Amino acid sequence: MSLEAFHHSEPLTLGVELELQLVNTNDYDLAPYAEDMLRLMKKTPLPGSVVPEMTNSMIEISTGICHSASEVVGQLTPIRDALVKSADKLNIAVVGGGTHPFQQWHERRIYDKPRFRELSELYGYLSKQFTIFGQHVHIGCPSANAALLMLHRMSRYIPHFIALSASSPYVQGQDTAFDSARLNSVFAFPLSGRAPFALTWEDFTAYFDKMTRTGVVKSMKDFYWDIRPKPEFGTIEIRVFDTPLTIERAAALAGYVQSLGAWFLADEPFMPQEDDYLVYTYNRFQACRFGMEAVYVDPATGDHMPLREHILMTMDKIAGHAAAHGASNALHLLRTDTQAGQNDARWLRDRQRQEQLLAEVSRQAAQRFRGAPV
Template sequence: MERFRESAALSLGVELELQLVNTHDYDLAPYSDEMLRLMAKIPLPGSVVPEMTSSMIEVSTGVCHSCSEVLGELAQMRDALVRCADRLNIACVGGGTHPFQMWHEQRIYDRPRFRQLSELYGYLSKQFTIFGQHVHVGCPGPDEALLMLHRMSRYIPHFIALSASSPFVQGQDTQFDSARLNSVFAFPMSGRAPFTLRWEEFARFFAKTTRTGVVKSMKDFYWDIRPKPEYGTIEIRVFDTPLTIERAAALAGFVQSLGAWFLHEQPFAPQEDDYMVYTYNRFQACRFGLEAVYVEPETGTHLPLREHILQTLERVEPHARDVGASAALDLLRQSADMGVNDARWLRETQSRERLLAETVRQAADRFRGPRARG
């Protein structure tokens, strides 16, 4: 296994998988090659790369030290994406799923890894035309990374509910706020990381799984949170791609604030028993979003997830101030207070317009940002 590299504690990196749609009927459009060619001519922070199918594109920030820095880099990339998309008469859109695309119409992007995955997973590869936000947070060392990972796992439902933006699949309202994660769960190496707090034990687990041939690298684990030793981070993977970069940066600020709380106060010791309620809490958040029920791992107490989110935001506020994330937490607090996430916005827009193509058009308009909209 690769050595766990050094990184600055609580540094951030954000990846966003984005939809490319035509501006005729707002269905997905296979324009990633053209977008990549245009984007390559623009000096930008981070990177822009293809994804599994050719109607997707992924942008990544560089190493950032605050969520405002994340927002600044995402804004540069968003503005460049919008300009390039306009030249091609297409649009970029956030959201965890495209509301009415048909998976069988998608094309696997021509890269060796994507072709191998397609051969291994069959139709699941095309069904993986889903769009997530990944947040990397720097950890002082490998043992600290595993401790951070298992502490962070308690807040997976919070992340899901606050980022949920995938209520529609193939033209239908799924009744889930985050239907995207149902597609992830179909993969055999999805779910959660094994419970260990020592890197030596984790390395032994990794060695066993590679000996079986089930996995070849850390990329083959589709866990909700996974270590990334080559970056010196843990990577949280349950967020749907938000409709705006402002919400994406706010979610990164929440992760950083939680990480600061864990590092500076060591608030609780994670245990294997925490995971007894993990799958139930995860399901509740996917299905009901901010209206979910949350079961506290230690006490078994049931309470509204919104209430637990608000309690958590209040608890980490002093640390949010220290890392410059107070405004980010304010945005999320308002969202939790009102029970409004992107899934609700999409449903309300569709209820008003009664046409999914128009809902996608308005979502594309939201992604452009206020200045681009004029």
């Protein structure tokens, strides 16, 4: 199969996908209600889409094309409200977060869809362990070559995205000591990690053709990279975010991506280099493990600094672009939490320290998702 042509999109437009947990309201464990939720959700006209995910206690929602973080909230809100209404009818709840804190992966069932069955046959138990929940952000790019430049520039900021969205400290009832344990499951897949260093669509197409000739890859869907091009949409897709606990934070993260993209297109602040990736895996690990307390190594200078400091410094640089694209409120929300060293992983740990019961933490997280006070 040849690589699809890179389609036109309006630069800096946004699309957001959120993978969400379906839990029962008895003990707040995962509940296999995806099919029932999809049936109920079909009755309500909504922007974007609602689709199944790998296992039957998951559901994915997505926006249509948005131009700002506020438009992302505007589309996610009616979808969220319809989800909550449908969940109430089924006596279940919908929860954000990158992992369910105490579910047992072996109890999961693969959703009955040809691609999911195919992946299950290929990856075995990893498919059930892929009951993890992420946010994907698409950003429109003016051309195929500009998309690859955007991709490699964004790669420097992968630790920002991980630390700001981290919401998966617990796995199967244990505190993993990671702020984002979800990504450890992603890294187990053989085609995960970083995209190849190609700065022209011609070079990227040559790489794709080599991979398809091996028989390992059939389409772009087979790559589980942290960021990948989506030629059919004319975007790049950033995939390292944990699903936040609220749609407001999800929209703020999209606003941050848009502001960075606007900075890249307007100022071309640096030219990506292959050597940027010398510290890529280290920086990514630091952000997953320590969140806001991580160390960031600048690939250009080799300087070590607190990741929090690098995030705040970057926000200062892009503030004007954020204002021009209506993302000032998004940056303000993220800046306030960054200054305080807060993210959703910290909130979950604080709740568990208080409650000493992960089921109660999940109940409170469900309340947060529906917009109710906790």
